[in-house]
Amino acid sequence: MTKAKTTHFDTLTLHAGAHPDPVTGARATPIYQSASFVFSDSDHAAALFNMERAGHIYSRISNPTCAVLEERVSALEAGVGAVAVASGQAALHLAIATLMGTGAHIVASRALYGGSHNLLDFTLPRFGITTTFVAPHDLDAWRAAIRPATRLLFGETLGNPGLDVLDIPRIATLAHEHGLPLLVDSTFTTPYLARPFEHGADLVYHSATKFLSGHGVVIGGLLVDGGTFDWERSGKFPTLTEPYAGFHGMVFAEESTTAAFLLRARREGIRDFGACMAPMTAFQILQGIETLPLRMQRHVDNTRRIVAFLTTHPLVEQVGYPELPTHRDHALAQKLLPRGCGAVFSFSIRGTREQGRKFIEALRIFSHLANVGDAKSLVIHPASTTHFRVAAPDLRAAGITEGTVRLSVGLEDADDLIEDLSRALHAAGKA
Amino acid sequence: MRIVVDGHAVYAYTGGRAFDAALPTLVFVHGAALDHSIWGLQSRYFAHHGHNVLVVDLPGHGRSGGAALSSVRKLADWLVALLEAAGIAQAALIGYSLGSLTVLDAAGRYPARVSRLVLLGASAPMPVAAVLLDAARANDHLAYELITGWSYSAAHQLGGNQQPGMWMTGNGLRLMERCAPGVLHADLLACHEYADGLAAAAAVHCPVLVLLGERDQMAPPRHAQALITALGDPRVLTLAGCGHNLMAEAPDAVLDALREFLRQRTDAPQPAIGKAW
Numbered sequence: 001m002t003k004a005k006t007t008h009f010d011t012l013t014l015h016a017g018a019h020p021d022p023v024t025g026a027r028a029t030p031i032y033q034s035a036s037f038v039f040s041d042s043d044h045a046a047a048l049f050n051m052e053r054a055g056h057i058y059s060r061i062s063n064p065t066c067a068v069l070e071e072r073v074s075a076l077e078a079g080v081g082a083v084a085v086a087s088g089q090a091a092l093h094l095a096i097a098t099l100m101g102t103g104a105h106i107v108a109s110r111a112l113y114g115g116s117h118n119l120l121d122f123t124l125p126r127f128g129i130t131t132t133f134v135a136p137h138d139l140d141a142w143r144a145a146i147r148p149a150t151r152l153l154f155g156e157t158l159g160n161p162g163l164d165v166l167d168i169p170r171i172a173t174l175a176h177e178h179g180l181p182l183l184v185d186s187t188f189t190t191p192y193l194a195r196p197f198e199h200g201a202d203l204v205y206h207s208a209t210k211f212l213s214g215h216g217v218v219i220g221g222l223l224v225d226g227g228t229f230d231w232e233r234s235g236k237f238p239t240l241t242e243p244y245a246g247f248h249g250m251v252f253a254e255e256s257t258t259a260a261f262l263l264r265a266r267r268e269g270i271r272d273f274g275a276c277m278a279p280m281t282a283f284q285i286l287q288g289i290e291t292l293p294l295r296m297q298r299h300v301d302n303t304r305r306i307v308a309f310l311t312t313h314p315l316v317e318q319v320g321y322p323e324l325p326t327h328r329d330h331a332l333a334q335k336l337l338p339r340g341c342g343a344v345f346s347f348s349i350r351g352t353r354e355q356g357r358k359f360i361e362a363l364r365i366f367s368h369l370a371n372v373g374d375a376k377s378l379v380i381h382p383a384s385t386t387h388f389r390v391a392a393p394d395l396r397a398a399g400i401t402e403g404t405v406r407l408s409v410g411l412e413d414a415d416d417l418i419e420d421l422s423r424a425l426h427a428a429g430k431a
Numbered sequence: 432m433r434i435v436v437d438g439h440a441v442y443a444y445t446g447g448r449a450f451d452a453a454l455p456t457l458v459f460v461h462g463a464a465l466d467h468s469i470w471g472l473q474s475r476y477f478a479h480h481g482h483n484v485l486v487v488d489l490p491g492h493g494r495s496g497g498a499a500l501s502s503v504r505k506l507a508d509w510l511v512a513l514l515e516a517a518g519i520a521q522a523a524l525i526g527y528s529l530g531s532l533t534v535l536d537a538a539g540r541y542p543a544r545v546s547r548l549v550l551l552g553a554s555a556p557m558p559v560a561a562v563l564l565d566a567a568r569a570n571d572h573l574a575y576e577l578i579t580g581w582s583y584s585a586a587h588q589l590g591g592n593q594q595p596g597m598w599m600t601g602n603g604l605r606l607m608e609r610c611a612p613g614v615l616h617a618d619l620l621a622c623h624e625y626a627d628g629l630a631a632a633a634a635v636h637c638p639v640l641v642l643l644g645e646r647d648q649m650a651p652p653r654h655a656q657a658l659i660t661a662l663g664d665p666r667v668l669t670l671a672g673c674g675h676n677l678m679a680e681a682p683d684a685v686l687d688a689l690r691e692f693l694r695q696r697t698d699a700p701q702p703a704i705g706k707a708w
Contacts, residue, residue: 002562004576007588016598017590050447052476054593054682062595071590074598080605081597227605232494254444257468257493258605259597266596 009076009192010293017071018286031283032064050248051255051267061271065279069286073212073222076191076289077204080227081262083270084220084282088187088207089115090275091221095183095203097273098265099237100151102128107145107152109136109166110397111159114386116185120154122389135397136164137328142171146178151236153180157196158188158337161346161382161406163322165329165336172200179234187211187373188342192296197226199336203261210373211343213288214295218281223265227258240264246272295375298411300340305414306407306421310347315425317350317403343409344372346382346400353402355428356381360405362427365412365420377410377417436513442494443467443513444486446478454483455546456519457693460510461486462528462552463618464575464607466493469527472594472682473689482693485522487513489530491614499617503529503625507536511544523547523693528650528675529618532557532625535658539631548635549689551642552675554654555628555661559619567616574615575607584646584674592679599679632661639665640692642685644673666692 007015018029037056039045047053056062070082085091096106108120110133120131134141136159146153153175155166168184175182181202186194190211196204206212208220231240231253240260243249247267252260270276288295307321319326322333322341333341349356360368366379370386380386383402390400409417432450434441443450444467457477459470467474467486478484490509491499500506510533514522523546526534531553538545566574579600580588592599607615639662643652652669659667668688673680 002573002577004573005580005588006576012589015589017592019586019589019591046479047476050475050479052472052479053686054472054595056595064595067592067595068590070596071592071598074596074601075590078601079598080602081594083596227602228608230609248447250447255447255468255471257466257609258602262596 012072012075013292014290016075017068029065029068029283029286031279033279035059059279060274060276061266063276063279063282066277066282069277069282069289070222072286072289073191073206074224076292077186077224077226078195078197079204079224080258082222082224083262083265084222084277085270086221086275086277087219088185088205088209088221089119091205091207091223092116092119092185094223094265094269094273094275095205096124096129096152098239098261098269099181100129100239103149104129104151105147105149106131106154107142107150108133109155109159109164110134110394111136111162111164112156113160113185113187114382114390118389133394136166139167139170139174142174146180150178150180152183154183154185156185156188157194158322158342158344160188161344161386161400161404162320163327163329163341163345165322165332165341167332168196168199168201168336172202175202176200179236181229188344189337190292190296192293193300193337193339193342197228202226202229208285209371211296211299212292213285214291214373214375215284215288216371216374216376218284220277220281220285225259225262229261231260244268295411296340299343299409302411302414302417303340303343303345303409306409306417307345309418309421313422313425315350315429317348319345319347321345344406346404346406348401348403349405349425349428351403351428355431356403356405358431359424359428362424363420364423365416366407372406372408374408375411377412378408380406382406434513434516436509436516437497439490439495439497441490441496441513442488444470444474444484446474446484446486448478448484450485450517451483452518454481456483456485456522458510458514458522458524458534459484459486460524460526460530460533461489461492462530463622464492464578464610464615466606468493468606469678473678473686476686477689477693483519485513485517485519491611491617499614501617501621503532503536503621504627506533506621507540510534510537511541514544520544521546523549525549525551525689526553527551527678528553529622532622532628535628535635536625536631538637539627539634542634542636545635545637547637547693548639549642549692550639550658551677551685552644552647552650553641553658554650555632555658556626557622557628557650557654559623564616564619564623567619570612570616572608575604578607578649579604581648582675583680584644584672586672587674587676587680593682599676603676603679629657629661632658635662638692640688641665641667642677642688643667643669644675644677644680645669645671646673647675649675
């Protein structure tokens with residue numbers, strides 16, 4: 001049988017969007033550390049400004065190094081394009097600001113990164129955008145929360161911190177039944193473990209600070225458009241289907257059948273809000289993506305070793321990893337995440353809050369800090385850090401207790417990581 | 432804008448400017464399973480540089496009503512009917528792939544309607560591989576994948592889009608996937624069965640530009656030689672390193688070629704570009 005010519009994932013992680021530099025022959029993607037780009041003449045300048053020619057004008061709007069990263073992540077996600085932004089939070093804000101304004105409503109999974117929860121629950125209401133949070137597993141709750149003003153459904157591939165697996169196919173179907181897009185934060189999984197567009201999601205974003213870059217030295221985000229959502233048929237998105245006075249009356253859905261969202265995100269959102277990515281940051285994220293398949297597999301392999309260790313330890317009350325049959329979403333994880341469930345998970349220490357503190361302080365290889373997805377192993381106590389603003393009932397609803405510890409398993413030798421955990425648990429037991 | 436042709440509403444993008452039949456008109460015609468949006472950059476340029484631009488969605492494609500037409504001849508007749516309905520006596524016709532055959536046939540049979548002719552990714556005949564036709568007939572997604580694999584040069588399969596942030600093969604695939612079942616097959620069959628291309632070419636008397644991709648696997652440049660010969664003395668430009676999807680792979684080169692060919696009008700006064708940042 002004839003097969004279509006395709007370039008495989010691992011090759012795309014190294015090559016998508018990039019070619020040897022035509023002027024210098026440089027094989028690595030150059031860092032175009034330039035705020036702006038020269039016009040060849042006045043006609044060229046006008047044509048670039050008016051979207052008659054493709055190219056770069058000013059690095060807040062687009063930059064050649066950032067564009068390589070945008071293409072690469074689009075290719076890995078099987079989307080149509082992307083916008084690189086200053087952080088994952090900037091990506092979430094850009095998605096929302098592109099789609100809606102005051103009076104609009106979002107339905108979101110309750111199992112979210114604390115920063116996303118802050119934006120939705122505390123900050124956006126000040127701008128007239130409200131959110132109803134629902135249990136990620138409760139499809140009826142998602143359905144019941146949708147109102148006429150709803151403009152977006154939103155969740156994480158693996159909910160933070162309990163690793164609730166988002167049932168993307170069912171929630172996407174529900175969203176589409178209501179003429180709404182589904183936005184997915186895929187930071188924990190990266191396209192190596194999950195490609196949400198293939199399951200029905202419409203928009204995906206990443207905090208590239210995490211596994212995409214892998215080195216923990218940059219802050220960045222990517223917002224990717226799957227190109228499948230029909231904004232005109234929905235009729236709920238005038239920002240994309242009606243003339244925009246801020247760009248000569250442009251109707252973005254007429255300009256681009258598949259990428260109207262990205263056009264508006266770049267031509268308005270990045271232009272006006274300005275949360276762009278620096279070219280050096282894009283270069284560093286590209287360096288990380290080149291080894292994404294190798295790293296993610298090692299992250300998952302190490303995580304499986306550690307999960308197996310913890311599940312048999314007497315001081316460990318519970319381990320929340322979807323590959324375990326005891327996890328609520330085990331079956332769903334097997335279906336949607338066959339390559340693995342990532343390297344961030346939580347477990348609960350059987351003991352007091354003091355014992356939890358002792359455990360974290362006794363670790364030597366795991367670094368106690370507020371990040372995940374580093375090549376180095378990390379640990380944090382969510383109740384006192386990432387989720388400290390979350391009220392107790394919401395905390396419990398998100399599956400977090402005072403004894404919950406979150407690990408981000410790195411690329412060290414798994415034996416060393418297990419030894420570190422074993423010693424810290426022993427110290428906690430004596431506390 | 433929308434125009435009623437043969438009882439169906441037809442959508443035509445006008446490049447961000449109001450339709451103005453008093454200006455010289457350029458009509459852009461897309462290829463199989465595509466729509467007007469493939470011409471975005473080029474059509475906007477001409478619309479803002481002294482031309483009236485009509486970038487059509489063929490029947491059954493994009494925002495246009497009706498069913499996909501089953502032959503190039505019908506498409507050409509439809510195109511001329513569109514000009515009539517829009518009140519345009521004569522236009523420069525610019526067509527890509529299936530669209531190139533459409534405008535070629537229109538120029539051959541309705542010479543008074545056509546001031547200039549541009550054929551992109553063209554050949555005549557334009558045979559379609561059996562495996563592709565079969566997949567399209569079965570509405571098998573393989574058809575879109577095969578076209579995507581054959582429509583970009585090997586280099587451009589890895590990207591390098593001049594449009595910042597856009598992944599060109601993914602975007603092309605998504606656009607085709609929007610077609611209703613049967614549309615791709617109708618389009619490909621129209622290409623495959625069109626046997627009048629050389630006769631139409633011989634009947635063309637207006638200036639012609641043939642724009643080819645050096646690495647085109649859908650309509651290889653060597654297959655265009657008979658067409659070029661039949662056209663007499665067309666201007667021929669082969670874009671180095673490009674596959675079939677010229678507008679995506681080399682948007683500036685395509686625009687520059689069109690500007691050069693249509694340059695009598697491109698030196699018209701430019702409208703002011705108001706808003707910047």
